[in-house]
Amino acid sequence: MLSLFRSLALLVAALAAIARAVHPVEVRGQDFVDTVTNKRLMIIGVDYQPGGQAGYKPDSKQDALSNGTVCLRDAALLQRLGVNTIRVYNVDPSINHDDCASIFNAVGIYMIIDVNSPLEGESLNRASPSSSYNSAYLTRIFGIVENFKGYPNTLAFFAANEVMNDVGTSKENPPYIRAVQRDLKNYIAKHSTRTIPVGYSAADVRPILEDTWAYFQCAIDGKDDDPTRSDFFGLNSYSWCGGDATYQSAGYDILAAMFSNSTIPVFFSEYGCNKPEGVARVFNEVAALYGKNMTALSGGLVYEYSQEESDFGLATINENTTVSLKKDFDNLQSQYNKLDIKLIQSTNAAATQAKPPKCEESLISDSGFSKNFTIPSPPDGADDLVKNGIKNPTQGKLVEVKQTNVPMAAYGSTGVQIQNLAIKPLQNDESNTPGGETTSPSGTASPSPSPSKKGAAGRAGVGIWGVTVAVLAVVLATL
Numbered sequence: 001m002l003s004l005f006r007s008l009a010l011l012v013a014a015l016a017a018i019a020r021a022v023h024p025v026e027v028r029g030q031d032f033v034d035t036v037t038n039k040r041l042m043i044i045g046v047d048y049q050p051g052g053q054a055g056y057k058p059d060s061k062q063d064a065l066s067n068g069t070v071c072l073r074d075a076a077l078l079q080r081l082g083v084n085t086i087r088v089y090n091v092d093p094s095i096n097h098d099d100c101a102s103i104f105n106a107v108g109i110y111m112i113i114d115v116n117s118p119l120e121g122e123s124l125n126r127a128s129p130s131s132s133y134n135s136a137y138l139t140r141i142f143g144i145v146e147n148f149k150g151y152p153n154t155l156a157f158f159a160a161n162e163v164m165n166d167v168g169t170s171k172e173n174p175p176y177i178r179a180v181q182r183d184l185k186n187y188i189a190k191h192s193t194r195t196i197p198v199g200y201s202a203a204d205v206r207p208i209l210e211d212t213w214a215y216f217q218c219a220i221d222g223k224d225d226d227p228t229r230s231d232f233f234g235l236n237s238y239s240w241c242g243g244d245a246t247y248q249s250a251g252y253d254i255l256a257a258m259f260s261n262s263t264i265p266v267f268f269s270e271y272g273c274n275k276p277e278g279v280a281r282v283f284n285e286v287a288a289l290y291g292k293n294m295t296a297l298s299g300g301l302v303y304e305y306s307q308e309e310s311d312f313g314l315a316t317i318n319e320n321t322t323v324s325l326k327k328d329f330d331n332l333q334s335q336y337n338k339l340d341i342k343l344i345q346s347t348n349a350a351a352t353q354a355k356p357p358k359c360e361e362s363l364i365s366d367s368g369f370s371k372n373f374t375i376p377s378p379p380d381g382a383d384d385l386v387k388n389g390i391k392n393p394t395q396g397k398l399v400e401v402k403q404t405n406v407p408m409a410a411y412g413s414t415g416v417q418i419q420n421l422a423i424k425p426l427q428n429d430e431s432n433t434p435g436g437e438t439t440s441p442s443g444t445a446s447p448s449p450s451p452s453k454k455g456a457a458g459r460a461g462v463g464i465w466g467v468t469v470a471v472l473a474v475v476l477a478t479l
Contacts (some may be wrong), residue, residue: 231265
């Protein structure tokens, strides 16, 4: 009988692993906060877009979250790395993303989703925002909301990314970005069972950076519930370059002072300078970003997971779908392992929520940035889309994660294969945290496998379903 109870306990644990979900997160003042534990979520993340922009292929129904086996591989490595959030830039609203979203959910990793893409008509045109702001564009971005609103690990949506990349583009575009934020937030309020934050990802253009932040965090007429206002502010920052950089030389002290009185969460939506070229990044900025001097910020996302032409990758994805980690991965993991997670989760979680500043021209300097707070009205047809929803949306939901073992090989930075690579579904609705482990095995081998090498690809693992079946067999055998 004792054996029976043990077997049943194992069965319950196995089944629970496929049903768990991370807790939804909401914005409270400067912080992202877990709605159940009330702990602060500090973003420890990586930007995730395997294949880069070329990996977004709506004609063939492919994007970064369309292949569950690929996501299983990458989730296993990212879980070991210690991240709790990924940012995904280009997704197709008509594709089913259930497998990938569920896998990342199982390992405690949130997703921040960009609603735009590089294709024509799927983002604001910084050269002519009025011409690109139309009902067809809104239908596209509302489709992203429909697709991802059902996943509890959807942390937030980026309404736009680096639309202002110089002083010239900061004159006409800001009101249109606030209009897109308004439309997204109104659609979410009407068609989602929970609030999902919406914000902007800004380029680190110092002449206009402070004005950009001031413009998007202020409230028109001083109303806290102004839907055009950003719920959070992301910054793509690459000022910390090389192992000799410091808190002061990288200008982190300036950023910390700038954002110290922010009334919304601020985080690095991209960081990780790759200069000098050809040298592995040491990521000593991690200690500063999560240290006591930058508690006003909510962490950041390292650019980027996969090696692309821009040479920012933590891992190289080989042609046969195997993966080879770079030294950058090891160095970042080492830095993450040094973080004081309890301190990070507790910082500012109960901070007083300051009232946002009222939008007025005096908030903006004379940098040339827009002082126009008259937000464009929704285009023709937009009100009907918000009221009644888009037609025939693809709506995602969590599904059972039936496999945990990764079927293709992965190699450490020295070329040694990583053994028994698998995801580890978390219990108690946890988010992932650095685990103090080292992913790259010790020893030496060839620098990387040949792209044509089959390796362990195609060798299926047992997975959660296999474990469940095995436990059932044990239970039946004891009856």
